[in-house]
Amino acid sequence: MKPKTVQMGENSMEPKTVQMGENSMELNTALTGENSMEFNTALTGGNSMEHNALQMGENFMELKTARRMSYIKASEIREILKVTEKPEVISFAGGLPAPELFPIEEIKRANQIVLEEDGRKALQYSTTEGYPPLRQWIAERMNKRLGTTFDSDNILITHGSQQALDLSGKVFLDEGDTVLCESPTYLAAISAFRAYGCRFAEIPTNANGMIMPELEKQIQEHQNAKLIYIIPDFQNPTGRTWNLESRRRLAEISAKYNIAVIEDNPYGELRFEGEILPSTKSFDKLGNILCTGTFSKVFCPGYRIGWIAGEKKIIRKHVLVKQGVDLQCNTIAQMEISKYLQLYDIDKHIEKIRETYKHRRDIAVDMMSRVFPEEVNFTRPEGGLFTWVELPSDINARDVLEKCLEKNVAFVPGGSFFPNGGRENTFRINFSNMPEDRIVEGLTRIGGILCDYF
Amino acid sequence: MKPKTVQMGENSMEPKTVQMGENSMELNTALTGENSMEFNTALTGGNSMEHNALQMGENFMELKTARRMSYIKASEIREILKVTEKPEVISFAGGLPAPELFPIEEIKRANQIVLEEDGRKALQYSTTEGYPPLRQWIAERMNKRLGTTFDSDNILITHGSQQALDLSGKVFLDEGDTVLCESPTYLAAISAFRAYGCRFAEIPTNANGMIMPELEKQIQEHQNAKLIYIIPDFQNPTGRTWNLESRRRLAEISAKYNIAVIEDNPYGELRFEGEILPSTKSFDKLGNILCTGTFSKVFCPGYRIGWIAGEKKIIRKHVLVKQGVDLQCNTIAQMEISKYLQLYDIDKHIEKIRETYKHRRDIAVDMMSRVFPEEVNFTRPEGGLFTWVELPSDINARDVLEKCLEKNVAFVPGGSFFPNGGRENTFRINFSNMPEDRIVEGLTRIGGILCDYF
Numbered sequence: 001m002k003p004k005t006v007q008m009g010e011n012s013m014e015p016k017t018v019q020m021g022e023n024s025m026e027l028n029t030a031l032t033g034e035n036s037m038e039f040n041t042a043l044t045g046g047n048s049m050e051h052n053a054l055q056m057g058e059n060f061m062e063l064k065t066a067r068r069m070s071y072i073k074a075s076e077i078r079e080i081l082k083v084t085e086k087p088e089v090i091s092f093a094g095g096l097p098a099p100e101l102f103p104i105e106e107i108k109r110a111n112q113i114v115l116e117e118d119g120r121k122a123l124q125y126s127t128t129e130g131y132p133p134l135r136q137w138i139a140e141r142m143n144k145r146l147g148t149t150f151d152s153d154n155i156l157i158t159h160g161s162q163q164a165l166d167l168s169g170k171v172f173l174d175e176g177d178t179v180l181c182e183s184p185t186y187l188a189a190i191s192a193f194r195a196y197g198c199r200f201a202e203i204p205t206n207a208n209g210m211i212m213p214e215l216e217k218q219i220q221e222h223q224n225a226k227l228i229y230i231i232p233d234f235q236n237p238t239g240r241t242w243n244l245e246s247r248r249r250l251a252e253i254s255a256k257y258n259i260a261v262i263e264d265n266p267y268g269e270l271r272f273e274g275e276i277l278p279s280t281k282s283f284d285k286l287g288n289i290l291c292t293g294t295f296s297k298v299f300c301p302g303y304r305i306g307w308i309a310g311e312k313k314i315i316r317k318h319v320l321v322k323q324g325v326d327l328q329c330n331t332i333a334q335m336e337i338s339k340y341l342q343l344y345d346i347d348k349h350i351e352k353i354r355e356t357y358k359h360r361r362d363i364a365v366d367m368m369s370r371v372f373p374e375e376v377n378f379t380r381p382e383g384g385l386f387t388w389v390e391l392p393s394d395i396n397a398r399d400v401l402e403k404c405l406e407k408n409v410a411f412v413p414g415g416s417f418f419p420n421g422g423r424e425n426t427f428r429i430n431f432s433n434m435p436e437d438r439i440v441e442g443l444t445r446i447g448g449i450l451c452d453y454f
Numbered sequence: 455m456k457p458k459t460v461q462m463g464e465n466s467m468e469p470k471t472v473q474m475g476e477n478s479m480e481l482n483t484a485l486t487g488e489n490s491m492e493f494n495t496a497l498t499g500g501n502s503m504e505h506n507a508l509q510m511g512e513n514f515m516e517l518k519t520a521r522r523m524s525y526i527k528a529s530e531i532r533e534i535l536k537v538t539e540k541p542e543v544i545s546f547a548g549g550l551p552a553p554e555l556f557p558i559e560e561i562k563r564a565n566q567i568v569l570e571e572d573g574r575k576a577l578q579y580s581t582t583e584g585y586p587p588l589r590q591w592i593a594e595r596m597n598k599r600l601g602t603t604f605d606s607d608n609i610l611i612t613h614g615s616q617q618a619l620d621l622s623g624k625v626f627l628d629e630g631d632t633v634l635c636e637s638p639t640y641l642a643a644i645s646a647f648r649a650y651g652c653r654f655a656e657i658p659t660n661a662n663g664m665i666m667p668e669l670e671k672q673i674q675e676h677q678n679a680k681l682i683y684i685i686p687d688f689q690n691p692t693g694r695t696w697n698l699e700s701r702r703r704l705a706e707i708s709a710k711y712n713i714a715v716i717e718d719n720p721y722g723e724l725r726f727e728g729e730i731l732p733s734t735k736s737f738d739k740l741g742n743i744l745c746t747g748t749f750s751k752v753f754c755p756g757y758r759i760g761w762i763a764g765e766k767k768i769i770r771k772h773v774l775v776k777q778g779v780d781l782q783c784n785t786i787a788q789m790e791i792s793k794y795l796q797l798y799d800i801d802k803h804i805e806k807i808r809e810t811y812k813h814r815r816d817i818a819v820d821m822m823s824r825v826f827p828e829e830v831n832f833t834r835p836e837g838g839l840f841t842w843v844e845l846p847s848d849i850n851a852r853d854v855l856e857k858c859l860e861k862n863v864a865f866v867p868g869g870s871f872f873p874n875g876g877r878e879n880t881f882r883i884n885f886s887n888m889p890e891d892r893i894v895e896g897l898t899r900i901g902g903i904l905c906d907y908f
Contacts, residue, residue: 064626115558
């Protein structure tokens with residue numbers, strides 16, 4: 001395969017495709033020098049040694065690892081989270097829900113009832129597919145909200161929606177295949193797919209979603225295009241939402257070229273304003289589109305319960321893969337969530353989350369427009385957890401972050417959200433995880449630092 | 455790579471290496487006709503179609519999947535478990551612990567305390583590495599029992615020990631690499647590694663463990679030997695335990711050829727008699743050996759909490775892989791287990807499990823010697839959950855199983871435990887999951903059917 005530079009529309013970013021080995025070097029972050037040491041090992045000898053001769057003394061030999069270990073790198077978010085653990089740091093870096101909204105008392109009750117009524121079952125092995133009443137609930141919820149026509153056999157419970165991405169990578173991707181994704185896209189989806197040795201074709205996006213002629217063009221250019229990965233609602237990291245036309249068109253293109261689509265939707269329930277739009281899946285005539293979802297943002301992430309939904313035949317392939325990966329999800333976690341959904345009104349709970357996050361979004365966006373220099377642009381999301389900031393192209397957000405960390409405030413630089421690198425003049429702000437006064441204080445500090453650049 | 459037939463020692467099985475594509479056909483089980491249909495799709499067209507032309511009408515196109523989908527097949531155990539769900543079936547098929555021993559009341563209490571003391575933390579995202587106090591407990595436990603010298607940074611919490619196998623596959627295996635394993639070996643380890651496109655070299659075993667000269671010979675024969683997978687304590691499926699000399703020698707061979715080893719140890723705590731032997735890891739001078747463990751057999755499997763332990767550098771690689779796979783394990787499950795370990799004496803609990811399983815093993819082995827024909831051999835394990843039955847070579851255990859299912863009794867045919875197929879005259883009996891009277895009744899039925907063959 002030959003890397004090449006892709007031409008971009010005017011509303012879009014400027015991603016380019018680079019070779020993997022190269023890429024792993026380029027993406028080594030300024031913050032994690034440790035990693036750049038570690039990940040070079042596979043490139044510089046470990047793998048090329050003959051295993052049947054000790055060429056160096058004891059303790060100097062590297063175990064041979066897989067080729068993929070030369071381009072799997074640490075999640076920049078997870079690494080920054082370690083830096084920002086100190087309570088004095090105001091961190092906009094994570095994607096964490098507000099813990100003060102977790103329904104702790106309700107969960108305590110659900111746990112006791114599940115263990116009293118059915119403890120032996122709750123603590124035992126169970127099926128790979130997942131707990132049937134929970135799968136049924138998910139199918140009905142999706143049908144009601146997203147225009148799908150699922151039953152419980154269309155649903156596989158996964159270990160967070162992150163696992164759904166890993167399983168799909170395993171089902172679909174051979175080394176050298178191409179994944180088409182929004183530019184920028186969710187950082188940990190890049191990690192999940194990259195582990196299968198794929199390349200990424202970044203499709204430029206604007207306020208309406210992926211730019212569809214560009215998607216079609218790149219599908220034609222990549223004969224090994226295998227998977228389209230999208231987040232149409234309140235995208236991570238940009239906060240943008242696709243319009244109806246982009247959704248319909250995506251489904252048509254997926255059908256025309258017979259390419260699988262993963263429609264990732266962790267934030268869809270968290271709409272602050274505007275109308276709910278049907279999923280791209282609702283326009284899918286051939287059964288090519290898979291949908292993922294999670295309880296992490298509407299309930300709590302600690303349980304690690306998500307799902308993947310799609311045609312039974314392709315869900316069955318994910319089930320087979322999951323058997324080898326981890327047998328099944330946590331039985332009691334599935335039963336507790338199911339019990340919670342039976343005992344309580346989750347819509348009321350989600351309404352509370354929406355109100356809180358909407359208020360925080362309003363404050364964040366209001367503050368940014370007041371304290372950020374006018375040369376700095378940012379999105380105003382209609383829902384979700386994130387807003388996206390673009391600096392003039394000559395300012396590096398990693399440089400800004402270093403200055404911010406000195407003032408005990410943090411965010412995630414945007415470069416890592418571009419699988420092929422570049423666009424270092426961007427960063428992501430999370431507004432869901434912090435009380436209002438800290439949002440104000442934190443953004444004021446960032447604004448002060450940004451003003452020094454102008 | 456050229457498949458070839460391996461010569462075996464006299465005490466051993468007769469595995470052979472076959473090509474993957476071929477293999478996936480051969481292994482399609484008599485029981486799961488459904489699967490043989492499904493798995494042929496990748497071989498017969500889906501993958502070879504041009505993606506940019508609709509060659510058939512709607513609904514007839516197969517989505518292109520990865521090559522590995524042609525050889526990933528359903529877990530025979532998980533498929534049989536579906537058949538044996540009816541309460542009237544006496545099933546020796548699963549590997550399920552006895553649910554009547556689950557500490558339900560203690561877990562209820564641990565849950566309430568964790569949620570009261572630290573609910574927001576328990577329900578939130580947490581680190582990929584796992585909950586530090588739990589990792590510390592595991593390190594200390596391993597050091598005490600297995601002669602290792604770990605601290606908490608040597609431990610990564612995984613979603614059951616099954617996930618540890620998947621992560622190691624991802625860290626170590628490229629397509630075409632060879633995994634050396636006992637013959638037979640744990641069925642779901644075969645699934646985990648096979649998904650990375652590896653081949654298997656089966657090393658014959660006897661009552662003392664892997665036959666070491668044979669291991670060394672096959673390492674020399676396979677230039678792409680990358681990983682040795684072993685279960686030295688109460689092996690699944692044979693129930694056999696390696697002697698001290700095999701353990702020491704394995705560590706030496708791993709060092710000599712610089713090959714990584716996964717020492718899987720889910721049953722080690724369940725020794726009914728004889729002395730605890732040090733792990734192969736305790737003889738590891740280069741840091742090539744990784745150990746896996748789990749709470750599934752000494753606490754309960756529903757939580758899906760296991761671990762992998764090893765040198766920090768190589769554990770770190772597993773952490774990076776896990777970030778892309780599922781971010782982290784269930785936070786509250788880790789905190790509840792940790793709280794349970796702090797509040798209660800798990801050794802007392804394990805002693806109860808040991809006594810129960812020892813009693814069941816005694817009854818099972820006693821019954822088999824009484825009701826099985828003398829031409830049938832079986833192991834008498836010193837611990838664990840399984841015994842292994844060998845029939846004369848002309849009797850097919852799948853045929854026996856069919857007759858048994860008619861009499862509502864089940865086991866797992868042994869063929870699936872040989873990654874390269876063959877040895878259909880074997881089966882595995884689980885004795886941990888059933889009250890004594892059902893063990894007696896079930897083995898009497900199997901014995902009656904076996905007697906008809908002679």
